[in-house]
Amino acid sequence: MDHQLPAQPAPGRTHDPEGVRRNILAIATAEFAEKGFSGARVDEIAAKINTSKRMIYYYFKDKEGLFVAVLEEAYARIRRIERDLNLDGLSPVDALARLTGFTFEYQSENADFVRLVMVENIHHAVHLARSERMQSLNVSVLQVLEDVYRRGVAEGVFRDGIDVVDIHMTMSALSFFNVSNRATFSAIFKRDMVSPEAFTRRRQVVVETVLRYVAR
Amino acid sequence: MDHQLPAQPAPGRTHDPEGVRRNILAIATAEFAEKGFSGARVDEIAAKINTSKRMIYYYFKDKEGLFVAVLEEAYARIRRIERDLNLDGLSPVDALARLTGFTFEYQSENADFVRLVMVENIHHAVHLARSERMQSLNVSVLQVLEDVYRRGVAEGVFRDGIDVVDIHMTMSALSFFNVSNRATFSAIFKRDMVSPEAFTRRRQVVVETVLRYVAR
DNA sequence: GTTAAAATGTACGAACTAGTCCGTTTTCGC
DNA sequence: GCGAAAACGGACTAGTTCGTACATTTTAAC
Numbered sequence: 001m002d003h004q005l006p007a008q009p010a011p012g013r014t015h016d017p018e019g020v021r022r023n024i025l026a027i028a029t030a031e032f033a034e035k036g037f038s039g040a041r042v043d044e045i046a047a048k049i050n051t052s053k054r055m056i057y058y059y060f061k062d063k064e065g066l067f068v069a070v071l072e073e074a075y076a077r078i079r080r081i082e083r084d085l086n087l088d089g090l091s092p093v094d095a096l097a098r099l100t101g102f103t104f105e106y107q108s109e110n111a112d113f114v115r116l117v118m119v120e121n122i123h124h125a126v127h128l129a130r131s132e133r134m135q136s137l138n139v140s141v142l143q144v145l146e147d148v149y150r151r152g153v154a155e156g157v158f159r160d161g162i163d164v165v166d167i168h169m170t171m172s173a174l175s176f177f178n179v180s181n182r183a184t185f186s187a188i189f190k191r192d193m194v195s196p197e198a199f200t201r202r203r204q205v206v207v208e209t210v211l212r213y214v215a216r
Numbered sequence: 217m218d219h220q221l222p223a224q225p226a227p228g229r230t231h232d233p234e235g236v237r238r239n240i241l242a243i244a245t246a247e248f249a250e251k252g253f254s255g256a257r258v259d260e261i262a263a264k265i266n267t268s269k270r271m272i273y274y275y276f277k278d279k280e281g282l283f284v285a286v287l288e289e290a291y292a293r294i295r296r297i298e299r300d301l302n303l304d305g306l307s308p309v310d311a312l313a314r315l316t317g318f319t320f321e322y323q324s325e326n327a328d329f330v331r332l333v334m335v336e337n338i339h340h341a342v343h344l345a346r347s348e349r350m351q352s353l354n355v356s357v358l359q360v361l362e363d364v365y366r367r368g369v370a371e372g373v374f375r376d377g378i379d380v381v382d383i384h385m386t387m388s389a390l391s392f393f394n395v396s397n398r399a400t401f402s403a404i405f406k407r408d409m410v411s412p413e414a415f416t417r418r419r420q421v422v423v424e425t426v427l428r429y430v431a432r
Numbered sequence: 433g434t435t436a437a438a439a440t441g442t443a444c445g446a447a448c449t450a451g452t453c454c455g456t457t458t459t460c461g462c
Numbered sequence: 463g464c465g466a467a468a469a470c471g472g473a474c475t476a477g478t479t480c481g482t483a484c485a486t487t488t489t490a491a492c
Contacts, residue, residue, distance in 0.1 A: 015458055015469055036338045039254035042450060052471050057451065117400055118334055122252045125399035138404045165407055166421050170390065176397065177389030183341035184333055185388075188354045191381060205382050212428045213421075231439055231488055258480060268441050273481065 020051050021059050028056075029070045033112040036119045037067055068127045071120060074113045075137050078106060083140050092152030093211065099145065100210045104175040104203050114179040142168060149214070158214045170213065174206040236267050237275050244272075245286045249328035252335045253283055284343045287336060290329050291353050294322060299356050308368030309427065312383075315361065316426045320391040320419050330395040358384060365430070374430045386429065390422040 027048045031040045042063055046053030060066040085102060087095040107114050120128055128134055145164045152158030182193050192198045243264045247256045258279055262269030276282040301318060303311040323330050336344055344350055361380045368374030398409050408414045 013459085017469065020469085036252060036254055038252055039338075041448090043448090051469095053451090054471060055469085058469075063450070115338065117397065118338060121397055121399045122255075122331065122334060122338070123399075125403045128400055128403050134404060135406070142405070165405060166418070169393070169401070169418075170421070170425060172397070172401075173389050173393030174386065177385070177392060180396070181333065181337055181389070181392065183337045183339075184344055185385070187341045187344050188350060189358070189381060190351070202382070202385075205386070209386060209425060209429045212431075213425045215428075229489090233439070236439085257478090259478090267439095269480095270441060270482090271439080274439075279480070 020049075020055055023050050024056055024059065024066070025070060025073055028066050029074065029112055029116070032067055032070055032119060033115040037063075037123060064127060068131055071116060071127055072131055072133055072137075074116050075134065078110070078113060079137050079140055081106065082144065085144070087144065087148060092148055092155055092157055095148045096152065096214065097207050097211060099148065100171050100175075100207045101203060103171050104178070104206050107175040107179050108199060108203075111179050114176055117176075118180050152214065157216065159216045162214060167210065167214065171206075171210055174209060178202060178206075236271055239266050240272055240275065240282070241286060241289055244282050245290065245328055245332070248283055248286055248335060249331040253279075253339060258282075280343060284347055287332060287343055288347055288349055288353075290332050291350065294326070294329060295353050295356055297322065298360065301360070303360065303364060308364055308371055308373055311364040312368065312430065313423050313427060315364065316387050316391075316423045317419060319387050320394070320422050323391040323395050324415060324419075327395050330392055333392075334396050368430065373432065375432045378430060383426065383430065387422075387426055390425060394418060394422075 024045070028040075028045050031045050031048070034040070040063075042053065042056060045066075046056060049055070056066060060069055082102070085099065087098055090098060142164060145168055149158060149162070149164050149167065153160050178193065185191065186193045193202070240261070244256075244261050247261050247264070250256070256279075258269065258272065261282075262272060265271070272282060276285055298318070301315065303314060306314060358380060361384055365374060365378070365380050365383065369376050394409065401407065402409045409418070
């Protein structure tokens, strides 16, 4: 959501299309993540942006178009960071631990992303299906994981015959759930899930769970 | 959602309060699970029930009251079945495998339950917080797990020092994610997640993941 | 049988909500 | 500078959505 395009319009300029676009996206992201697609109100988003409601329709066509753009931006961001993890220098075990730990941390720190994905799943991923960028955006994560796994098998530290999609799914599920189900889970079991201690503790459990699954 | 109260009104009777109540709950459950709280329409639910919209407000006060009742019923049902699993006769390893497998199966077969919990989490569990029944409804699952774990440690097949809430969380997360994120995950990775084969395969991975985590 | 309470049906309204109409201002190529 | 296109603002509307006012029927207690 940051550092990719001019944050300020050229001096002496009142029109700033890209800034307007990004401002709308930022506000809409927060609003959709907070209230869901149906719960979010276009008027509410309009009231919070620096420009007028008219601009939402000008740039994104309609409420659904806006949501699709929000989703694309959110996925693009996590994959962008993931690619920069640079796991090549690490041993397979360390690399897998790092990747798992990153996933857990990223999702914990970006509850908006998690909540947007929840919302999209409630809507059976119809918006996501409409976006061609999506698949190409997400192949990288499997490539990174495949690399690490192959090295681990070759070195004899991981057992053979595991599907990397399963590893990714386990990793994602454990990280995702910690945010997505935080409200109900902590309400039911009176469990602290937000303090730094709880975060570190659970992070360790998740990493260990993944490592134990692939270990020989 | 079934077999607990007279399904038919007494013969020669036109009024059937309990039947009306259950009819509304069943329809509302499907509707909220499908569209979410904000997305569901009271008028739509009203159109599908055997009685009139007036009755929704008569029995449940308002849309929120209806949703709370739907949630309570959904949680009560899973815990009811869970208690009847009868794991005492099994070895600790078999019992834990059985409990994990059950959780996975139940959530797979009851997507409505999973989706309702997602919806409630989007709303920060405000409805759930309002229900006192909730906590008492859910303690049983931890007791069952605690029993199995203690036996496993005593017999030397499980390592010591694990928090059972962590085991439950892992178990739930892996089972939950398989349903909650099915739409986005299968759209992004083009992965079959619904066929009987995919179900059995993933079930095995989940059970193994949990067992390997507690193993010595 | 009478009567109060419980259970039910119908029509309607006030508030909200997504999206548009109509117009103005700013930018930029020539 | 000029004209066309891009960028923008504000008021308005058609349709929807939750909830209720008003009225009726059924049940159960005495």
